[in-house]
Amino acid sequence: MESVSKAMTQFRLALIQLRVSSVKSDNLTRAGEFVKKAASQGAKIITLPECFNSPYGTNYFPEYAETIPGESTQRLSDLAKEYQVYLVGGSIPEEDGGKFYNTCTVFGPDGTLLTKHRKLHLFDINVPGRIRFQESETLSAGDSLSMFDTPYCKVGVGICYDIRFAELAQVYSQKGCQLLVYPGAFNLTTGPAHWELLQRGRAVDNQVFVATASPARDVNAPYVAWGHSTVVSPWGEILAQAGIDETVVYATVDLEKLAEVRQQIPVLSQKRRDLYAVEWKKP
Secondary structure: OHHHHHHHHEEEEEEEEOOOOOOHHHHHHHHHHHHHHHHHOOEEEEEOOOOOOOOOOOOOHHHHOEOOOOHHHHHHHHHHHHHOOEEEOOOEEEEEOOEEEEEEEEEOOOOOEEEEEEOOOOOEEEEOOOEEEEHHHOEOOOOOOOEEEOOOOEEEEOOHHHHHOHHHHHHHHHOOEEEEEEEOOOEOOHHHHHHHHHHHHHHHHHOOEEEEEOOOOOOOOOOOEOOOOEEEOOOOOEEEEOOOOOEEEEEEEEHHHHHHHHHHOOHHHHOOOOOOOOOOOOO
C-alpha cells in the first residue's frame, strides 16, 4: 500500500521544446515523435509549446487556424490514447464562429478532451525600439478557467501572457490546483527579463509547481522565442530547464514536497480574507 501511495504523490512531467516550422504536417509529425519519446521515459503528463503547429504571428493565425475538433486536436487525442498519457497540447490557432483564439486543448489517457483553454489575456505590448506585438489585431480572448484532474493532482492551464496575471494563478490555487502549466513563447526582450522571474513568483506565491513549455529558438523565424522551458517547485527552485534548442525536459513532481512547503510556511491559511480577496467572477 505504501508504494502505491507514494506512486500517486510523485509523477514525471515532460516539456517538449519543439522547433516549429511553417509546415503544419511536419510540426505534427515531430510533436508525435517527441510525445512517444517522453512517454517511453515514463512521463505521465506531457506538454507541448504555445503555437506548436504553426508559426507565431498575427498574420499566421487565420491561415493555420482550425476548428476543434480538427486535424491537430485529433492527432493530440490519438497520441494521448496511444501512449496512455495526459497531453497538454500547447496551443493552436482556433477558429470558431468567425473568431480566432489562441487555444490549448488537454487530452486524457483515453483520448478524451478534458479541457479547452482559450488564452484569457491577449499579448498586446509595445516596448519602443525593441518589440511591438498586438494579438488583439487578430485574436479574441477567452473567458473561462481551465482545469483538469489527474490521479496525482488537479492542474490549471494558462497560455503565455496569462502568467503575468497573479490573480489567475491565485484563483487556480484556491480551486485546488497543485500544478500550473503555461505553454508560452516569450521573446528575446521579455524572456531574459521576466520568464524565470514570473514562474518562480507564481510558484512561491501560491505554493504550487509551475511548468512552462516554449518553442525552441529559431533565429530565422518571424518571431524568435526565448526557449528555456522550465519546471519550478513550490519553494521556487528550478527543477529542470532547457536551453534554446529543441529538446525534452523532464522533472519529478513530488506532491509530498508541496505539502511540506505549505506546512512550513502556511501563507495559504494565513491570508487576511477579512481584509482582501481575489475571486473568479464568472459563474
